[in-house]
Amino acid sequence: MSPNTSRDAGQAHLDTYLHQIQRHLGGLPDAEARETIAELRSHVLDKVAGDHSVRAIEAAIEELGSPREVARLNVTERVAAELETNRSPWRVLSAIGRLASLSAYGVFAFLVSFSGYAFAAACLITAAVKPFNPRRAGLWRQSEDSYSWMLGVTDHTQTGRELLGWWIVPIGLGLGLLLGWLTWRFGIFSVRRMRRTARGGRA
Amino acid sequence: MNDQREPSLDELGKWEIQVRKGGLGLAVLAVLWPEKLYGLEILRRLHSQAGMSIPEGTIYPLLSRMKAEGLVDSEWVEADAGHPRKYYRLTAPGRGRVREMAQSWRAFATGLERLLAPLEGASK
Known part of the structure; x- marks a missing residue:
């Protein structure tokens, strides 16, 4: 040659x-x-x-190192460093989203975070709307012989049995805030865990 | 006997890695104290001056983080080698930080040395 x-x-x-x-x-x-x-x-x-x-x-x-290792280390360090300066829930979810494609744990963390924030938002919105539109905001069990549930605000009156009634206001607010906080903490923990894992892979 | 020694050596290795990781940030900032350097030069000086061998892929994310924190600055320079090199230099806040870290490290090392002094006779 x-x-x-x-x-x-x-x-x-x-x-x-x-x-x-x-x-x-x-x-x-x-x-x-x-x-x-x-x-x-x-x-x-x-x-x-x-x-x-x-x-x-x-x-x-x-x-x-392998292309995947090098990329993972660069992205996780950068995302984790940004998170140390701004830890708003949106930034934490965005950080998890940026890391999701780099590992199986990243996908898991993104799914848990997205579901956690979505459920927290549903609880808070239901609790906030209930006093103004009590027939269309709440928690319903669709029928006695099924496990189909509905939480939130609908554009038509629900036919199932409503659970909790007005208790949805304090319970929804409390549960929504608690879930939102836990999801936020889980997101921060996950980013740090992924950074430790990426660093450990090249120790 | 070997079964008993292996876990202890493994633990020692892990401890050494943690100690090195803890000092790596200070070492990188300290090596940039006298002049601007590019990535591979930083790695070589860490190895030749401090015996620190770190995985090559880890240096750039670390420098990138230090740059985001405002501790170092960087510039691309056309080199005689035929390709450009990215040089890093300490910023004023970086110089302040490395002084503080060095002070803290020396105080820690001095205290530890005092504790280790009685071991000198025992280890001979």
């Missing part, structure tokens, strides 16, 4: 590696993802010190 062919093959190998990393950097803003890729390219080229053969490039990228 001529030096030029070997050099081209090495460059192609590096391009493939960096492209694979970029595919997993969706949780970063575009400009930051491009800069991360440029810096990793510079690192590998410094490491091989002019030897652009596939073997030298392969050895250098081996030291950096």
